[in-house]
Amino acid sequence: MQILPATASSHAADMDWLFAALVGTSGFILLLVFGLMITFCVRYRANSKVERGNRLGRTWRLEAAWTAATFAAFLALYFWGADLYIRIHRPPPDATDVYVVGKQWMWKIEHAGGQREIDSLHVPVGRPVRLVLTSQDVIHDFAIPAFRIRQDAVPGRYETLWFTPTEVGEYPLYCAEFCGTYHARMGGSVVVMEPSDFQRWLDGQGAGPSLAQEGEALFRQYGCSGCHGAASTVHAPRLEGLFGRPVPLEGGGTVIADDRYIRDSILLPRSEIAAGYPPVMPSFAGQIGEDELLKLVAYIKSLADRTAGNTEAGPPAGGKQAGPPAGSAEKDAR
Ligand code: HEC
Ligand SMILES: [Cu+2]
Structure with missing residues (x-):
């Protein structure tokens, strides 16, 4: 069985x-406790002929020992x-x-x-x-x-x-x-x-298109590229090379740009503001479903190995992710 x-x-x-x-x-421990309980019940049952006087034996050492032992075990x-x-x-x-x-x-x-x-x-x-x-x-x-x-x-x-x-x-x-x-x-x-x-x-x-490619399309569809793209006039951070790096936050502290950080940046942009940028990013909560969020995150992840300035850079050598061609986000940014 x-x-x-x-x-x-x-x-x-x-x-x-x-x-x-x-x-x-x-x-x-269950067996020990129930075993002792049953043993004592039988031993000290009414009319049994056992010694019942002198109840104040010196047992504190025993108390301390078993308490410490069970504590250590758990x-x-x-x-x-x-x-x-x-x-x-x-x-x-x-x-x-x-x-x-x-x-x-x-x-x-x-x-x-x-x-x-x-x-x-x-x-x-x-x-x-x-x-x-x-x-x-x-x-x-x-x-x-x-x-x-x-x-x-x-x-x-x-x-x-x-x-x-x-x-x-x-x-x-x-x-x-x-x-x-x-x-x-x-x-x-x-x-x-x-x-x-x-x-x-x-x-x-x-x-079909990879998650990152679908994410790139959404990045344009939701107007993200309008602020985050190269041609943007809004003072917004470039997302190339962001994933996995520490981000200094407005008001002190840093966070690692992981899946959670990117997700929260999109849904709760006010909760963590990247240092040096105005808090102008609108929240997309309620507009972007979980499926789409995963694609956007995959897209931003696929930009991890790129640098913002160099639009000529191809996909990272040996990179597993089938990323979109470099620079296409910039091209389409209005
Ligand atoms: C109105 C312009 C604007 C739009 C539209 C916009 N953002 Fe932003 N975004 C910003 C600004 C400004 C910041 C920096 C301040 C902050 O952290 O909120 C930012 C921060 C971020 C960050 C954190 C970047 C970092 O370096 O820490 C991510 C990720 C991000 N945006 C993704 C997106 C995505 C995905 C979309 C589309 C769904 C989008 N943004 C749409 C302006 C914009
Ligand atoms: Cu369920």
């Missing part, structure tokens, strides 16, 4: 050990769990991005190349995958038991976590947060493939 689901990711064994340690420690479990949690949320730099949007009642998934799927996720075996999760309506929870990962998808936030699939196969995918009438049906499957099969699958999805 199989108690645990298949173990098919790099985190699975670590998670199972932690789980075993939690169950083991709690089980041991603290160790806490640090173990915290360390694993942090590792799962810190993707390695070479991980491939996959964007996941939860919606009543489906998972919408987009690959960096623009390939889309609903309620299924195709990934290559042995390669780290970084998930960027969000929700379009209510809180959902993206759960793949075989990979031992689950993460809430919260509207208005990006959550990232990663995994490396270790076994080719098909595994169930669930929504693990009650999210409405058809919550129980919200799910699908994860298909782990050999890298060559995965490449073939990607190619077979039709060569």
